[in-house]
Amino acid sequence: MITIPLPSSSPLSNTISYSVSPLFEMAASLHTLAQPTPPERFNEWAQELLAQFQSARLIKDWEYFLPLFRYGIPDSFDPVHTKGVMAVDDQYEYFVTLPTESFIRSLEPVLEEWNRQHDIPNVVFDIQEDADYMKGRFSLFVSSYWQLFFEANWELIAPLFVREAEHIHDALHELPKCLCYLQEIKPEITYESETQVLVCPSQETNGGVQQLILYPSHFYAQKPSLTRKDLCAYLLYSFL
Template identity: 60%
Template sequence: MMTIPLPGHGPLSNAISYSVSPLYELAASLHTLAQPSPPERFFSWSEDQLEQFESARLTQEWAYLLPLFRYGIPDTFDPVQTKGVMGVDEQYEYFVMLPTEQFVRSVTPMLDHWMQQHAIPQVYLDMQEDSDYVKGRFSLFVSSYWQLYFEENWESIAPQFVKEAERIYASVQTMPALLSYLQSICSAFSLDEENRRLTCPYDGPDDHAEQLILYPSYYYAQEPCLSKKGAHAHLLYSFS
């Protein structure tokens, strides 16, 4: 059970915030593209994207990196961490400055999950041999994907994030509005009025978070995912 305290005095926004990052949304789109059976609403988009990869001769590179996205989104793309990373130049600088050890840690859970289901991928073997090489290939692919395809996608979906931000702002004005909004994402959220805290089951031991950070996503198409990072609870969900 995850618990998040709500302020006795002061705005609810002290306990509930949200974060949006174009780079994170790019990673969410790759996570969806990496699924063996894409959700129905992304079926045409996935087919078109894979055809474009083939035209741009990126199919082989995508197959190489796909194990890093099939079972999750690497923490490298965390929305709080990448919130100000917008254009291709900022993305390039972000990955250049990102320590290789941090990159390896961020993709290791995805690779571990992959190897529970599939044969050991080449990207894993290369990472054992030269992790800087893998990070370089990863960074180049992400930059190419942004420039060739995703930047235009982001411009078309950005207004939907503005609308979602307005919904979040309205929800933190009152306790009933907040609970109704959270339950529209995940019905398991409840309010412990006596202790003035939110509670929600999650895959892990009973835990306490100081704040809840919402990650609305257009391209993420899985069930809402509640996790704990440091002192904060993070809720990733699809709003489309």
């Protein structure tokens, strides 16, 4: 489990915050698209998008990069790091300046999971042969996807994130309201009044952290995901 101190003497906003990134949300849409059977509410969207990929001659690139999104969202899209990355030029600059080693490292967990269940994909061989080439091809695909398809989606769903941010701010005014809000996302979360800590059950990570960062998402359609990085816990969830 993960424990997070919530002392009564300190504002909740000192410990709990949220982060939204258009680039991360774009990656979340690709994660949903990469599922063998997308959730029902995204079925029509997925079918239309794949047809548009065909028309735009991006379907082969998508099939090439699909293994990077089937089992997760690469850390290079982390909302905290990509919060201000919006326009195509911003995205291109972000990936160009991102060290290749860091980019490849962010792909390792999702590719390891893919390799456990499928044949090794071509993208892995290209990483081994010429990682810079593969990273450049990835950057071009992401930029094309944003410009041709996702930017219009983001303009439609951005107001939903504003509304979710308002809900979070409201919940952080008092502990009972905050706990109720968090339990709506992940019912197992509890608060120990004697020790003044938030307890978040997690099978994958254990220990105490100092911050909880919420990642609300429209396109992420899996169960809420709680991960730990250093002294922060990150809760990714769908707010629909």
